[in-house]
Amino acid sequence: MSVQEWTFLMVGISFAIYILIAFKSRARSTSDFYVASKGVNPIVNGMATAADWMSAASFLSMAGLIAFLGKDGSVYLMGWTGGYVLLALLLAPYLRKFGQFTVPDFIGERYYSNTARVVAVLCLLFISFTYIAGQMRGVGIVFSRFLEVDINLGVLIGMGIVFVYAVWGGMKGITYTQVAQYTVLIFAYLVPAIYISIIMTNNPVPQIGFGSTLVGSPDFLLDKLDKVTTDLGFNAYTENTKSKIDIFCITAALMAGTAGLPHVIVRFFTVPNFSAARKSAGYALIFIGLLYTTAPAVSAFARMNLIDSIQDVEYSESPQWFQNWETIGLIAWKDKNSDGLIRYSSGNALEGVKPIYTEEKGNSGERVVQNKADLTNKNEVYIDRDIIVLANPEIAKLPFWVIALVAAGGVAAALSTAAGLLIAISSAISHDLLKKTFMPRINEKQELLYSRLATAFAIGVAGLFGIYPPAFVAQVVAFAFGLAASTLFPVLFLGIFSKRLNKEGAITGMLVGLIFTASYIIYFKFMSPELNTAENWFFSISPEGIGFVGMLLNVSVALFVSSLTSPPPKEVSLMVEGIRQP
């Protein structure tokens, strides 16, 4: 069978399983729809949380990002796992004890204010829509590369599948499909990693393999990689290039952001009690850690393989994957010195970085690009970082079924995260905006109908983002985490750990965090991207790390304003006392 047939088979089977599960666990009440009636086993919820959390970005992009960043890439590994410690210790058990349906619910009740609730809903919608746009793009990439269908058709198919099981099953259906999706995605991630680890280092455990010696050589893989990367003019793979303060702030912003993401928090509302919520966060991190400790190994293997397989190779002799991805438009080669050999080194190959292709073929048969060569360096190759995980099995020449498995895993990762986000979005609209704020008179049946409608609406918007991908998708990841860290995380944390924080404090805190972080990111990412360098940054903190500063501002403003205004009413203190008790 060909790769394409294998992929159809694997993706087809996985889709059939998701739909079957959704059919078996349909939602019958709002409690089913929002929180799976709070009856989910902690281990099952841990697995669902892992699938919910690990998105197309974790599955497809992260290892590629680290492969090119080297040690600087550690911010993602620590940031996106360390947040679970905060979640398990500071938020999840208490929010579960509080026992409502959504994150804005807690903020609305704790700060006895619908204004606070609506501000929280706005933050939630912005964060979740930003996030979901990236998922749909992930589905599109996988479909276009492996099934050779049009990207738009791929997005439509993905939307259709999510529509069926999210609208039908709600949180309950999603929970059990996410368990299946986790199984698919982790298997798809580990199998090629183990294969490659054995090929390169003779060690079947990738986590140990990338710290071992290369087959047939006394050199350690990472030492060799350091040498090769420095020889080609890159930074040494195992050394940082960013400033310490920036790395510190990015990691902190990602951690607090992770703990403040509504679609992750709400997963802990589905377990039976607060003790199960703690346990569940632990299991979630085990399941996530399995992928996150494998990812840096995949990165190191991929970087090494990539350099080995294309360096100084004639274009006509170049590997099949190189030309396949060139056809899709994610690799480009400009023969700067016209010698027919591929030269890969540091620097941008092309002016304007991203290739713009023409219809012509060059002397060696490559796709000709309109861009002028960037003559400040010798690099001739443009490689989109997103392809590393998908291309890795091909680069390492693994069997076709493994490549197909990776494609199915990528789709599983994207769909499971999209579904979790859809529930967070729809419950914020139907529960917090309609039922609790603007239409308090609707009954449960109507609310359930509205939540289904809201889900369908959100899928439509997400699909539009997938078909007409806004250019800013890659830029806005910083946004989602920065805003979660600077708005939701502090008010949730202080809402539990400070009895004195009142509504005036919380609202001004959220707004200050929001405005500060958003304007910093908008200024450097959209208004003046040419100024986006370390010299111009505030204390050399990049837009990716500014959410941490926003968080500190939020906390100080909130506490200061609270100390000047009257303390919260008695019921609220009693409520806080209540959620602190076993």
Add this chain to the structure above:
Amino acid sequence: MDYYWKANLKILTCLLTIWFLVSFGFGILFSDWLDQFRVGGFKLGFWFAQQGSIYVFIILIFIYVYLMDKLDKKVLQDKEEKGS
């Protein structure tokens, strides 16, 4: 009941100190210094940044689960004894 919350805060402080130490400490601030030591093919600072911190995070959560479950049990038992 005050006792329960204070005990909880104490546990939290200890565990979060370790959390900070392995990630922000070993993985970032003292990472370069730790790089002079090696475990197999890994420089130690690099290992903490890309592997070690994650393992410690997992262990920390389960220690918290264990300690809090024990504390919950004790406090609930005391409550029952007082009630009867």
